Amino acid sequence: MKKAIALLSFLSGFSSFAQEQDSTDVAFKKRVLETTEVDFLMSYYKQDGSHSAVSGGKGMEELTDLTPTIVVAMPLNDDDVLTVDVGLSAYSSASSGNINPFDSATPSPWQASSGASAKDMWVGMTANYSHSSDDRNTIWNGHVSGSAEYDYISIGFGGGLTKLFNDKNTEVGISANVYLDTWSPIYPKELQDFADNGNTLNGGIFNNFTITGNTDYDPKNFKFHQDKNRNSYALSLSFSQVINKKLQTSLFMDVLHQQGLLSTPYQRVYFADVADSFINEFQLADDIERLPDTRFKLPIGARLNYYIDETFVLRTYYRFYTDNWGIQSHTANFELPIKLTDRFTVFPMYRYYTQTASKYFAPHEAHLSTEQYYTSDYDLSSFDAHQYGFGINYTDIFTGAKIWKFGIKNIDFRFNHYTRSDGLDANIFSFGIKFIQQ
Amino acid sequence: MKKILLLGITILALHSCSSVKEYEKEKINDPDMKLSARPEERFETNFQVYREASSGANGGKTGGGCGCN
Numbered sequence: 200m201k202k203a204i205a206l207l208s209f210l211s212g213f214s215s216f217a218q219e220q221d222s223t224d225v226a227f228k229k230r231v232l233e234t235t236e237v238d239f240l241m242s243y244y245k246q247d248g249s250h251s252a253v254s255g256g257k258g259m260e261e262l263t264d265l266t267p268t269i270v271v272a273m274p275l276n277d278d279d280v281l282t283v284d285v286g287l288s289a290y291s292s293a294s295s296g297n298i299n300p301f302d303s304a305t306p307s308p309w310q311a312s313s314g315a316s317a318k319d320m321w322v323g324m325t326a327n328y329s330h331s332s333d334d335r336n337t338i339w340n341g342h343v344s345g346s347a348e349y350d351y352i353s354i355g356f357g358g359g360l361t362k363l364f365n366d367k368n369t370e371v372g373i374s375a376n377v378y379l380d381t382w383s384p385i386y387p388k389e390l391q392d393f394a395d396n397g398n399t400l401n402g403g404i405f406n407n408f409t410i411t412g413n414t415d416y417d418p419k420n421f422k423f424h425q426d427k428n429r430n431s432y433a434l435s436l437s438f439s440q441v442i443n444k445k446l447q448t449s450l451f452m453d454v455l456h457q458q459g460l461l462s463t464p465y466q467r468v469y470f471a472d473v474a475d476s477f478i479n480e481f482q483l484a485d486d487i488e489r490l491p492d493t494r495f496k497l498p499i500g501a502r503l504n505y506y507i508d509e510t511f512v513l514r515t516y517y518r519f520y521t522d523n524w525g526i527q528s529h530t531a532n533f534e535l536p537i538k539l540t541d542r543f544t545v546f547p548m549y550r551y552y553t554q555t556a557s558k559y560f561a562p563h564e565a566h567l568s569t570e571q572y573y574t575s576d577y578d579l580s581s582f583d584a585h586q587y588g589f590g591i592n593y594t595d596i597f598t599g600a601k602i603w604k605f606g607i608k609n610i611d612f613r614f615n616h617y618t619r620s621d622g623l624d625a626n627i628f629s630f631g632i633k634f635i636q637q
Numbered sequence: 638m639k640k641i642l643l644l645g646i647t648i649l650a651l652h653s654c655s656s657v658k659e660y661e662k663e664k665i666n667d668p669d670m671k672l673s674a675r676p677e678e679r680f681e682t683n684f685q686v687y688r689e690a691s692s693g694a695n696g697g698k699t700g701g702g703c704g705c706n
Contacts, residue, residue, distance in 0.1 A: 238676055240676060240677060240679070240680070242677070242680035244680070244684055246684075246688075264684075266680060266683075270676070365656055366656045366657065366658060366659065367659070368656050368657055433693070435693075439672050441657050441662070441665055443657065444657055444661050444662070444664055444665065445664050445665070447665055447670065447672060448672075449672040451694040451695065452694060453693035453694050455693060496691070496692070496693060498691060498692065498693035498694035499694055500693075500694030500695055502672050504669075504670045504671075504672060506664040506665070506667060506670055512667065512669040512670060514669065514670075516695070518691075518694050518695065520691035520692075520693070520694070522690075522691070524690075526690045526691060528689070528690065528691040530691070536669040538669075544669065546669075552685070552689060554689060554690055554691060557690060578687070578688055578689065578690055579690050584688075584689065586681075590675075590677075594668070611675065611676070611677050613675075613677050613678075613681075615681055617684075617688075619688070623688065625684065625688070627680060627681055627684060629677035629678075629680045629681070630677065631676050631677040633676075
């Protein structure tokens, strides 16, 4: 009986949706975007840890990253918007610097190398075109993207369709994206020199340093990657619903498939069953990480936002993730915007993350040389992470402050501290300012 | 008792899930109520994708780029 009542309630709920007339039929057509908007965004990120993947799970992970970005959204007419997003990321990394630690007279996983790989710059651009129907209940979009760094190039394209129903209280979306990436692999210096000299110690760094420990250094497993491509295919589904005047929710699901070179060519691995060789205190690699050439990922996420009152809003997010490399994770995010005045909002935030280890992960010197796949990258290990911080938002809907033809609509600042249970710590500062063309 | 509670919540949720008219969406349209990440949040998402094994289902980018440092 109770089940029957529940079923009837469920069906009546849906039928009430169906009976609603769409009260937003077109009386007049408001422009999708009134005028050009320009966002300047910037972040500064700094991390440190002691499990560098480049040094096989042992070594400093110090990294700093500065990322200026500009996003310009332009109305092409009443219905169409073109958005161009251009950014760069300039980083220095002690970890990747140790791809070649032998530019120092005393190579060590615990000191930053001054080698060329210690610094790099990523540049990326995305152009997105969207079109809205006259009644604004159908939106389709297409985008192309490209990015490049020293050893990696990515080209992407995709498109999506969004439909709104039920007085725009219900929204469903589907999109598909493809990324075609290409590596220019860089290998740990000792492995590169060993292979370049016919699998001997007669040349390269071996002419300049004395090997200690096992002096008969012979990384038998090492060979160069033949496949240098990494392709990613993603299908994304979304559903959002206004539940009542103060509560709305959305669900997201992505189905991702990757194939190609999915391991990172310069991440070292040390085997438990191979005698250790050193130059100074830097242990010479037994091999690089080897991971399968396919990966299937399935993340499912949900947002729930509640307007508590004129002062407080609660923003929540949860995600479950699973993949065929043995990783499962849970992410929970909370943010509580507090409106101090009609222009200033502060928002404390907290994020919790936990993941299981990949079946291919083992710590430093724990893998065996007979295994097919192996990595000592702690990003694939089991850990928990806490992230907490705050943000400040200034909004002036009248754009009183102006620079040339642009008025400032809002300014945002965020700070977050991130701490991982394996000892990695990070801080990130983010800043954004939005201009509206007058 | 649990079933009754579940039933009550289901009925309440569906009852409250009535269509909200455009002129009633003042609170839903509050900028803090957006069902998407804030623009500056992209940088945090970016480093999380680097430092954690999982990604996606946040309405953002679903692939591409290395993220190996």
